[in-house]
Amino acid sequence: MEESKDRAIKKILPGHGSGGKLMNDMISVMIKEILGKDSIQIDDSAVLDIASGKIAFTTDSYTVTPIFFPGGDIGKLAVNGTVNDLAVMGAVPAFLSCSLILEEGFDFESFEKILISMRDAAGEAGVKIVTGDTKVVPNGKGDKIYINTSGIGIFKNEVQRREIKKGDKIIVSGTLGDHGITIMSLRNDLRFSSDLKSDCAPLNGLISEVIAKYPESIKFMRDATRGGLASVLNEITAGKDYSAGITEDDIPVSEEVKGICNLLGLDPLYVANEGKVVIIASPEDADGIVNVMKSNQYGKDSAIIGEIDSLYPGKVYIKTFIGGKRLLPLLIEEQLPRIC
């Protein structure tokens, strides 16, 4: 890519947020150049052409620390996180905004790496970054870089929210806890193995393949980020006359994540993921849905892990490998802050 003028400065300065030349140069030369020469509209708002009908609109802020981790960085996370929030509604992610809060002194080399990984992630997910903003906060008032992305998705099918019934199956798209445990291991300097990496990935491809084949079978979808699988299932069952029962033996968790969780006293079912979707689906199509998911690179370890029943209404429970049951309540406090 082109060497930007600001590279020579190396560090973010207060002037990069002042509205003057430094800022304009950074935005027009560096950010626009990387994130989208053709897509970013330098004006007060981006003006977008969309077909009439429903859209999905969402926003999310990203503060993960450390900003670089095996399997991704804060930029990739900021694109995929918002893409996934749109996709799980059944919308096709189309446009993103990108708002950057930079700390004075943050180095341009890391900044550029993050922008490039945002561009690559947007490219893979097929979304365009169309508008954005940059602010600089004084040294010590932020932590290198915070990113907010908002996203617009377009519905080509129905919204994927239908009445959940007893007997519906619970599906996950792969191993649980990879992202949270990767971040936690980095923060605690626990480098047990080089294989452990974040599962940060766009899920819109996988989800659209499922919807294409089974347009009426999905009752609910959510990406299992903060609070993990257990929190998603609790959101689904809260106040309802059904419970969610999952089976320990069927839940995909990598041996490494299991090991670290044992060591640190964590439960992988509560650990954050950044590329895993939980789907509640009609029982008759559940196997078919899993087969479609398995053929996508981000769903290879997809599995049916449980079902909706009436055993403990409003609650979530797990059947352990010996066949005993226990509840999986909402966590009172987060296991680990600033995971995304």
Next chain:
Amino acid sequence: MDRELVKKLADVLKNRKLPEEVRIMEVCGTHTAEFFRTGVKDLFPENLILIDGPGCPVCVTPNSYLDLVIEIAKKYNAILATFGDMIKVPSSYSSLAKEKADGMDIRIVYSPLDALRMAEENPDREIIFLSVGFETTAPAEAIIIMEAEKKGLTNFSILSCNKLTPPAVDALLSADEVRIDGFIIPGHVSTITGREPWNFIADKYGKPGVISGFEAHDLITGVLALLDLLEKREAVVTNEYKTAVREKGNPNALKIIDTVFEICPAEWRGLGEIPGSGLRIRDEYSRFDAKKKFPATPPPVKEHAGCRCGDLLRGIITPPECPLFDKVCSPENAVGPCMVSSEGPCSAYYKYWRR
């Protein structure tokens, strides 16, 4: 252990027929949580009753200890270093969490060594480590005191609330308030003490006990072994955690404890003062004893109205039988310590068993 074998063992437990109600006590707080977490408790035959014992160190710590901690920290402007579990435990009039919000310098540590390091890094401040635990943690507490002496630290001390578990079980049995047919004995404590100090359960009270580990298969084999002993009416204490527990325990750890600590009477929540159940710092190390270094008189102890943690720790009630459970008392707003500690029976019931 082979998972298929464990599943078979689980079936044996599930299908075990008991001619009459059997009441067993798990002494250890980690056992309390693990019986739920592994799902083993859910497999219990209907008339097998598990009674939670006085084996969660935070739970048995009396209000008077926290009252003293708070009084000392206020009077001497010391930094308190503590494990996270103690933070939310209510004292008579406050809690460390409330004091922290009001500006008291309280820091959470993951190991007593962190507290020692803190003392080295803050030579102009007094650091007091809240040393709350059983035989399992006492060796580490003793080691940091020996380390502090070696390093010549003058700004480090601990406030010992270390306790010994066999005397508490003895007190419980001698009070004879509740029927307990047999005991699941703490595996971790026994790695330090060995099997022998538990013999009194059989010799003095004619009841069986089984030392057990903490995995699903350990818990199942422990309970099955205890049921066998009960069925055969054999009052003996056996060891089903042989990979970790030796007959005479860990002599090195015991020697380290004995170097720094001496046995003393101690006050237990619910059980009152039990002779020979506490560890206080020996005179040779008294400069590391916060109790002696910082004389303080806390206000009179006040118990929380309606809180039945004391009855719970004596096995008289189970958590759902406490009128406050899941009503006024929850982990977000705990009235008693048994709801706060991750090893507390109320916390385990609240998390895993409110169905």
